[in-house]
Amino acid sequence: MRFIRDIHAERHAENKPCISFEFFPPKTAEGDKALLEKHIPALMELKPDYCSVTYGAGGSTKEKTADIVESVQNQHQLTTMMHLTCVEATRSELEGVVADAKNRGVKNVLALRGDPPGGGEFRVAEGGFEFSYQLVEMLKEQGDLSIGTAGFPEGHIHCTEGKYVDWERLANKVRCGADFVITQLFFDNADYFEFVDHLRDKHGITVPIVPGVLPIISAGLIKRFTQLCGAKLPDPLVEQLEACANDDEVKEFGIEFATKQLKELIDRGAPGVHFYTLNKAYSTTKIMQNLGLA
Ligand SMILES: Cc1cc2nc3c(=O)[nH]c(=O)nc-3n(C[C@H](O)[C@H](O)[C@H](O)COP(=O)(O)OP(=O)(O)OC[C@H]3O[C@@H](n4cnc5c(N)ncnc54)[C@H](O)[C@@H]3O)c2cc1C
Numbered sequence: 001m002r003f004i005r006d007i008h009a010e011r012h013a014e015n016k017p018c019i020s021f022e023f024f025p026p027k028t029a030e031g032d033k034a035l036l037e038k039h040i041p042a043l044m045e046l047k048p049d050y051c052s053v054t055y056g057a058g059g060s061t062k063e064k065t066a067d068i069v070e071s072v073q074n075q076h077q078l079t080t081m082m083h084l085t086c087v088e089a090t091r092s093e094l095e096g097v098v099a100d101a102k103n104r105g106v107k108n109v110l111a112l113r114g115d116p117p118g119g120g121e122f123r124v125a126e127g128g129f130e131f132s133y134q135l136v137e138m139l140k141e142q143g144d145l146s147i148g149t150a151g152f153p154e155g156h157i158h159c160t161e162g163k164y165v166d167w168e169r170l171a172n173k174v175r176c177g178a179d180f181v182i183t184q185l186f187f188d189n190a191d192y193f194e195f196v197d198h199l200r201d202k203h204g205i206t207v208p209i210v211p212g213v214l215p216i217i218s219a220g221l222i223k224r225f226t227q228l229c230g231a232k233l234p235d236p237l238v239e240q241l242e243a244c245a246n247d248d249e250v251k252e253f254g255i256e257f258a259t260k261q262l263k264e265l266i267d268r269g270a271p272g273v274h275f276y277t278l279n280k281a282y283s284t285t286k287i288m289q290n291l292g293l294a
Pocket of ligand 1 (some may be wrong): 053054083085110112115133151160169175184212
């Protein structure tokens with residue numbers, strides 16, 4: 001398996017976008033079967049550069065996240081990144097998770113603070129980390145890993161000091177050892193371009209800053225997601241969603257919207273695309289085909 005920093009360097013040299021697909025551990029046995037036997041194999045046809053698997057609140061998916069990562073790496077011979085959060089974990093517990101992951105062949109970790117189970121304010125676990133830069137530092141000390149971090153083109157929802165302060169903290173995570181940034185979902189590309197320019201010009205950050213894109217599949221779902229993460233849904237987009245008769249129409253509209261959004265991002269220099277696949281193959285496949293990336 002490869003380090004994601006090396007994959008990015010290679011794609012950059014070839015002037016090609018680095019494509020990654022994100023999955024979350026399902027809650028049921030049927031969900032596991034559908035993910036591992038249907039959706040992931042379908043998405044592998046698109047030949048992504050790597051995949052990633054999320055980490056549930058409070059380490060609730062600790063085993064399952066590592067199992068899915070291991071299974072994709074072994075079955076598909078594809079580099080797969082493990083997400084890891086600081087929620088309800090001590091430093092030594094996190095070190096244990098990382099040691100186990102490395103034994104299973106993990107080479108890449110997305111270092112996150114995570115959100116508390118059930119929402120609300122983040123609480124630091126005794127002997128744990130308050131912010132994700134501390135997790136980045138710990139991972140860096142472990143060595144033999146490529147480390148990713150999360151970035152927020154509209155500023156993080158809980159950063160009361162505003163987006164520029166939040167971006168300064170992101171720059172700090174990179175200085176602590178993060179090799180690349182994956183962004184929260186956003187729908188206005190101007191937010192991404194301002195974010196990238198600011199990090200480059202004001203903070204000298206040169207690592208890849210990869211847009212995270214969520215293909216819209218349901219009007220209700222996207223309203224809930226954006227409320228939870230604080231991303232804005234621009235008014236014209238809301239109007240277009242409301243003009244759709246049902247979720248099948250929303251899904252087709254979502255494909256068209258993401259295709260246009262990504263075309264502009266790639267044309268204007270985004271180093272890749274991280275798809276929040278929602279464990280489904282249909283929309284991501286259509287968008288990749290539309291962009292000529294399949
Ligand atoms: C690509 C991506 C993948 C994700 N995957 C998962 C997942 O698998 N599981 C999951 O639970 N969540 C996941 N999340 C959600 C993420 O955990 C939350 O958005 C969380 O609220 C913030 O995480 P962070 O790593 O950015 O936190 P941090 O970098 O720690 O930042 C959190 C807040 O603290 C502030 N801050 C940072 N440093 C300092 C400092 N030194 N002093 C004061 N304030 C500071 C920041 O401005 C921000 O407001 C993901 C998000 C993204 C974008």
